Amino acid sequence: MPTGVALRDAREQLFAAAERILLRDGPNALTSRAITTEAGCAKGVLHRHFADFDAFLAELVLDRIARIEDRATALCASAGTGTVTGNLTGALTDLFGSSVAVGIVALITFRDDLRARLRRSRPAGVPVLTEATAMIAAYLTAERRLGRIAADADVDSLSPALIGAGHLLFADRRGVPPETEAVRKVVATVVTGVVRDPMP
Incomplete structure (x- = not known):
């Protein structure tokens, strides 16, 4: 699979997981571990695509x-x-x-x-x-x-x-x-x- 497609899929999957946590549990429950668990992906996926957690949130x-x-x-x-x-x-x-x-x-x-x-x-x-x-x-x-x-x-x-x-x-x-x-x-x-x- 081309890298661009994989990145886009990962971004959307992580964004959707973050939204579900945000709506269900509020902003204090939003952590990188909670998001990757919710998304059903490896813990390192978020940090492979974003410089840090705040960079991820800013992109969201x-x-x-x-x-x-x-x-x-x-x-x-x-x-x-x-x-x-x-x-x-x-x-x-x-x-x-x-x-x-x-x-x-x-x-x-x-x-x-x-x-x-x-x-x-x-x-x-x-x-x-x-x-x-x-x-x-x-x-x-x-x-x-x-x-x-x-x-x-x-x-x-x-x-x-x-x-x-x-x-x-x-x-x-x-x-x-x-x-x-x-x-x-x-x-x-x-x-x-x-x-x-x-x-x-």
Whole structure:
């Protein structure tokens, strides 16, 4: 098997194992031994592909950020379709519903070395939440251009308000995820007064 393929497979296997541990047991349970055991691979596999454990965690976070950037493209493409409230509800549910984003934020908060490493390329904000806020801002800007939200809508205030509210709704990783209607209600409250399309 070509080296590139083997590396990609190992990375994805280790990332998936880390996510399962993070969601099940929280950030304090995330160790290299726990991850390789969960992944069902030899203990040395992680250190063959990453300089150290924080390098692995940083790559995990960056990989998840790349997924948010992919979601941002799809969300912006939905501008002008459906309803603004419905699109935002779907975006927040997609982002936080699996609890992976919530777990990654907890991991960044929990590990000082990881946070310091991420600061080298992302000096402002909390990684994941910062990119998620940018995703919502880009979408709202697109809808504002289309006239579906008010021309004077403060996108730079609405975006972090939506992400913060969404994060809080989904933050209890041991609880039952909120119903779609609960997410929609929060979204509708945040964007009330600026949305020009009918609420669902």
